Amino acid sequence: MKDLCVPVSGFREEDVAEVQLTLGDRKVKYNFRIESFPWDVEDDLSVFTDDVSRSLARIERLKNAIKNYDKGWELLQIFTPAEDAKHIQVLYRKKGLTES
Amino acid sequence: MIRTKELVKVFRTDEVETTALNKVNLEVNEGEFVAVMGPSGCGKSTLLNIVGLLDNPTDGELWFNSTEVSRFSERQRTNMRKANIGFVFQSFNLIDELNVYENVELPLLYLNMPSSERKKKVEAVMDKMKIGHRAKHFPQQLSGGQQQRVAICRAVVTNPKLILADEPTGNLDSANGEEVMNLLTYLNGEGTTIVMVTHSPSDAEKANRIIQLFDGHIVTENVKKLL
Numbered sequence: 001m002k003d004l005c006v007p008v009s010g011f012r013e014e015d016v017a018e019v020q021l022t023l024g025d026r027k028v029k030y031n032f033r034i035e036s037f038p039w040d041v042e043d044d045l046s047v048f049t050d051d052v053s054r055s056l057a058r059i060e061r062l063k064n065a066i067k068n069y070d071k072g073w074e075l076l077q078i079f080t081p082a083e084d085a086k087h088i089q090v091l092y093r094k095k096g097l098t099e100s
Numbered sequence: 101m102i103r104t105k106e107l108v109k110v111f112r113t114d115e116v117e118t119t120a121l122n123k124v125n126l127e128v129n130e131g132e133f134v135a136v137m138g139p140s141g142c143g144k145s146t147l148l149n150i151v152g153l154l155d156n157p158t159d160g161e162l163w164f165n166s167t168e169v170s171r172f173s174e175r176q177r178t179n180m181r182k183a184n185i186g187f188v189f190q191s192f193n194l195i196d197e198l199n200v201y202e203n204v205e206l207p208l209l210y211l212n213m214p215s216s217e218r219k220k221k222v223e224a225v226m227d228k229m230k231i232g233h234r235a236k237h238f239p240q241q242l243s244g245g246q247q248q249r250v251a252i253c254r255a256v257v258t259n260p261k262l263i264l265a266d267e268p269t270g271n272l273d274s275a276n277g278e279e280v281m282n283l284l285t286y287l288n289g290e291g292t293t294i295v296m297v298t299h300s301p302s303d304a305e306k307a308n309r310i311i312q313l314f315d316g317h318i319v320t321e322n323v324k325k326l327l
Contacts, residue, residue: 002274002302059317066320076301078314080139
């Protein structure tokens with residue numbers, strides 16, 4: 001098994017979650033974080049209203065959010081936002097494993 | 101080895117125009133193992149198909165070593181591909197009517213290699229990938245993991261400089277997937293450049309660079325190993 005799926009009830013697109021995982025004999029701890037970044041929102045980048053410009057603005061917004069994010073965390077995965085979502089969720093893992 | 105400059109791919113139908121790749125700038129150096137991640141429809145496979153010379157970009161440049169190949173004719177692309185690139189697909193793409201040996205031999209036939217030389221190369225690669233005992237079997241007599249191993253043999257039998265893998269573990273259980281990833285890691289260790297498209301963060305961790313593609317844009321990349 002390579003992946004663990006953790007069901008969380010009532011987890012909303014704008015919520016941020018942190019999970020700490022300890023692997024048995026190896027005594028390794030991972031810290032994961034689901035971060036929530038603005039996606040389809042009105043801001044300085046939303047100058048134009050056509051679909052292409054809105055799409056470019058969303059990507060630019062996401063790029064900026066990732067670029068400026070805490071460098072102590074590394075990006076693992078970007079999840080597909082739901083239709084009309086205002087936020088996009090991104091999975092991070094804390095850099096530097098804790099071993100004991 | 102590979103460099104794209106402002107690469108654009110647009111798919112057009114009568115009613116819809118979809119920009120699959122939007123000004124993608126990518127550089128892959130010889131000996132690298134690069135994973136391309138991103139959700140379905142983000143342009144990963146389109147990028148791989150263009151880099152693998154299976155498709156032409158709509159705009160932008162594609163450099164393979166020091167040659168600009170984006171406007172190559174079909175024949176030029178085929179010749180470049182045969183000499184330099186091996187492909188591994190999610191669904192293996194083996195030919196059901198050919199046995200293992202014949203499937204692996206196929207790329208060498210396209211290179212017009214003499215029979216005795218073909219035999220040596222096919223047997224050597226099948227031994228290396230531990231599939232020699234299945235030489236006479238047909239794809240449907242093999243497990244998914246074995247079929248993918250045959251597909252990897254076929255991809256590497258010509259000693260390509262570059263292997264392009266599109267979701268190579270997508271149809272495999274975790275044990276077989278791990279084995280395939282170990283094979284790709286081994287080939288990379290031997291000097292083969294690998295570009296792999298994947299949904300799996302675990303598989304991507306085998307690479308030494310991870311590129312995140314989203315809506316046809318490269319949004320970020322991690323240069324070092326995650327684990």
